[in-house]
Amino acid sequence: MSEVQTGYVTEDGRQIGDVMLDLRAITLRFGGVEAIKNISFDIREGEIRAIIGPNGAGKSSMLNVISGFYVPQEGEVWFHGKKRPPVKPFQVARQGIARTFQNIALFEGMSVLDNIMTGRLNYTKSGMLAQAIWKGKAEREETENRERVERVIDFLEIQAIRKTPVGRLPYGLKKRVELARALAAEPKLLLLDEPMAGMNVEEKEDMSRFILDVNDEFGTTIALIEHDMGVVMDLSDRVVVMDYGKKIGDGTPDEVRNNQDVIDAYLGVAHDE
Amino acid sequence: MLYREAGDYKTSYEADSQTFPIAFDRYRYWFVLAVAFLVLPFLVNDYVVNALLLPFLIYSIAAIGLNILTGYTGQVSLGTGGFMAVGAYACYKLMTAFPDVNILIHVLLAGGITAIVGTLFGLPSLRIKGFYLAVATLAAQFFLVWLFNKVAWFYNYSASGQISAPERFVFGVAVTGPNTPAWASYLVCLVFVTFCALIARNLTRGALGRQWMAIRDMDIAAEIIGVNPLKAKLTAFAVSSFFVGISGALFFAVYLGAVEVGEAFGINKSFLVLFMIIIGGLGSIFGAFAGAAFLVTLPVFLKLIGVDLLGWPTDLVAHLQLVVVGLLIMFFLVKEPHGLAQLWRVAKEKLRLWPFPH
Numbered sequence: 214m215s216e217v218q219t220g221y222v223t224e225d226g227r228q229i230g231d232v233m234l235d236l237r238a239i240t241l242r243f244g245g246v247e248a249i250k251n252i253s254f255d256i257r258e259g260e261i262r263a264i265i266g267p268n269g270a271g272k273s274s275m276l277n278v279i280s281g282f283y284v285p286q287e288g289e290v291w292f293h294g295k296k297r298p299p300v301k302p303f304q305v306a307r308q309g310i311a312r313t314f315q316n317i318a319l320f321e322g323m324s325v326l327d328n329i330m331t332g333r334l335n336y337t338k339s340g341m342l343a344q345a346i347w348k349g350k351a352e353r354e355e356t357e358n359r360e361r362v363e364r365v366i367d368f369l370e371i372q373a374i375r376k377t378p379v380g381r382l383p384y385g386l387k388k389r390v391e392l393a394r395a396l397a398a399e400p401k402l403l404l405l406d407e408p409m410a411g412m413n414v415e416e417k418e419d420m421s422r423f424i425l426d427v428n429d430e431f432g433t434t435i436a437l438i439e440h441d442m443g444v445v446m447d448l449s450d451r452v453v454v455m456d457y458g459k460k461i462g463d464g465t466p467d468e469v470r471n472n473q474d475v476i477d478a479y480l481g482v483a484h485d486e
Numbered sequence: 487m488l489y490r491e492a493g494d495y496k497t498s499y500e501a502d503s504q505t506f507p508i509a510f511d512r513y514r515y516w517f518v519l520a521v522a523f524l525v526l527p528f529l530v531n532d533y534v535v536n537a538l539l540l541p542f543l544i545y546s547i548a549a550i551g552l553n554i555l556t557g558y559t560g561q562v563s564l565g566t567g568g569f570m571a572v573g574a575y576a577c578y579k580l581m582t583a584f585p586d587v588n589i590l591i592h593v594l595l596a597g598g599i600t601a602i603v604g605t606l607f608g609l610p611s612l613r614i615k616g617f618y619l620a621v622a623t624l625a626a627q628f629f630l631v632w633l634f635n636k637v638a639w640f641y642n643y644s645a646s647g648q649i650s651a652p653e654r655f656v657f658g659v660a661v662t663g664p665n666t667p668a669w670a671s672y673l674v675c676l677v678f679v680t681f682c683a684l685i686a687r688n689l690t691r692g693a694l695g696r697q698w699m700a701i702r703d704m705d706i707a708a709e710i711i712g713v714n715p716l717k718a719k720l721t722a723f724a725v726s727s728f729f730v731g732i733s734g735a736l737f738f739a740v741y742l743g744a745v746e747v748g749e750a751f752g753i754n755k756s757f758l759v760l761f762m763i764i765i766g767g768l769g770s771i772f773g774a775f776a777g778a779a780f781l782v783t784l785p786v787f788l789k790l791i792g793v794d795l796l797g798w799p800t801d802l803v804a805h806l807q808l809v810v811v812g813l814l815i816m817f818f819l820v821k822e823p824h825g826l827a828q829l830w831r832v833a834k835e836k837l838r839l840w841p842f843p844h
Contacts, residue, residue, distance in 0.1 A: 280710060282706075282710075301709070301714075302706075302709040302710050303709045303710075303712050303713055303714045303715070305710075306709075306710060306711055306712035307712055311710075311711065312710055314707065314710075318704050318706060318707035318710075319703075319704070319707070320699060320700050320702075320703035320704055320707065320708075321703055321704075322699060322702065322703045322769065323696070323699050323700075323703065327696055327699070330693075330696055331696045331697070331700050331708070331711055331713070332711055333693075334693055334696065334697060334711060334712050334713060335711075335712040337693040339693075341689070341694060341721060341725075344688060344689055344692045344693060344694050345685045345688050345689050346685075346688065347688040347692065351692060351693075352500065354693070355499075355500075355503060355692060355693070356498075356499045356500055358693075359499040359502075359503065360499065363499075394711065395711075398711060398712065
């Protein structure tokens with residue numbers, strides 16, 4: 214458990230800050246099944262943190278614990294140096310944690326623009342009456358939010374599909390719109406659940422570039438689950454490896470790559486008895 | 487050729503998010519408003535107002551209300567009739583308790599009271615969804631009608647159990663009671679329709695509407711981006727009931743003048759309004775108007791053809807109407823779940839490119 218509040222410098226020279234999110238001895242059970250067994254790890258400010266592991270290892274459950282869907286039976290979640298009481302997902306969102314889903318969770322009946330605008334809901338302060346009249350504060354806020362959203366749209370290069378209903382978009386673009394919605398919330402911590410699942414190489418390259426750019430330009434801390442080892446090793450600063458609900462490795466990509474437990478459980482290559 | 491958006495450039499985000507982004511739509515909107523307010527009042531007679539315009543306007547408000555709840559927020563409600571009854575009885579109690587206050591204020595207050603009642607009955611929506619919620623609102627429907635029949639205080643202990651609207655004036659002109667000129671009752675309803683439609687449109691194109699639609703489309707994702715489901719659903723129930731309450735108050739005070747609750751606000755009314763938004767289009771303000779217009783004019787139209795033109799007996803035509811509505815519901819549910827509004831949108835898409843389809 215890392216209590217040391219100092220950062221480190223990555224290989225490419227980025228300064229990583231203090232611990233932002235600290236998970237301490239998390240245990241999550243569904244009935245008799247232990248999905249997560251006594252796992253601790255931390256996510257530091259500004260870093261790209263990957264969570265990897267075979268199917269059913271408990272990676273998505275871990276993300277769901279962070280975003281408040283599941284309340285772990287044991288363990289504590291510390292965010293920005295404060296212990297987080299049991300919270301609802303929408304309260305987690307207000308603390309500055311945004312996420313995307315493994316199978317896309319967009320609002321199919323709304324346009325791309327409206328979908329991304331929902332990311333700004335936490336920044337809307339005007340009341341129902343002001344919105345009903347659509348004057349003054351409500352209109353100003355709407356315009357401000359639109360400006361922010363347009364910046365995200367530019368950033369992710371989806372200007373052309375702004376007004377398209379989301380239901381009509383191809384898979385790869387949907388993934389990008391979902392990322393845009395999460396970015397519009399200007400999160401401090403961005404959780405990506407398999408952002409590249411089902412993509413071809415070019416789309417993966419695009420998505421990788423966006424993830425690096427988000428981290429670089431906005432300084433957003435990113436935690437991602439990904440199966441593509443090449444992507445994980447290239448993108449992330451530190452990697453947590455899970456297997457059957459247990460943590461079997463934690464460290465830089467190189468450390469993890471050479472960890473015998475990890476090779477046994479997950480990579481399964483270059484390991485001869 | 488007038489109907490086009492080419493060259494209609496938006497230079498600000500305000501202009502881009504306005505209600506009618508296409509110039510021609512704006513002109514038409516102002517034209518319709520001008521005709522409705524400045525021309526129609528001088529042309530209408532008793533028959534047109536009572537058979538067509540008043541029911542159309544009043545049901546439009548109810549349909550907008552239900553559409554906010556069902557079409558925008560995805561919460562099915564079968565309690566519309568009951569909530570209209572709340573509006574009607576609230577208006578009646580206010581009118582008789584404070585005779586000096588303007589009737590228009592009473593109607594608004596009746597909407598407010600219905601909003602509170604609607605929010606209370608919306609509480610189960612936090613736990614139950616879909617069919618189960620529909621049944622819960624059905625319970626509200628039957629409970630409210632029973633309540634207004636049972637508790638004599640609501641109808642001021644009148645012998646018949648009915649409530650009847652006393653005569654009230656706006657600017658010296660009677661708008662309720664037997665001496666109301668047709669144009670006055672028409673104008674009162676028109677003012678409320680305009681007011682309600684504007685509010686509904688502003689709410690649905692803004693942040694609150696996005697919360698509602700997010701809950702409708704995927705409640706888990708909505709929660710993860712910070713929508714409080716409790717707040718979103720309850721505001722939808724409140725706003726929806728507010729409109730439904732206004733329509734109930736107008737239905738009673740301006741249109742019928744005297745009502746018996748089981749007859750005027752029974753389960754049939756709930757279904758009628760639900761059919762309006764299904765046929766008109768779920769999740770569209772225009773759809774609420776289209777559905778209301780359609781279901782109000784359909785009986786008149788069928789009677790015109792069946793009874794007056796073909797000489798069929800009246801009861802046959804009345805039953806035929808049920809068959810036609812039933813078929814139409816099935817047709818729209820299967821073929822075009824977004825209703826007349828979607829057909830209208832498709833027509834506009836086509837017109838936009840006309841005469842060059844590619």
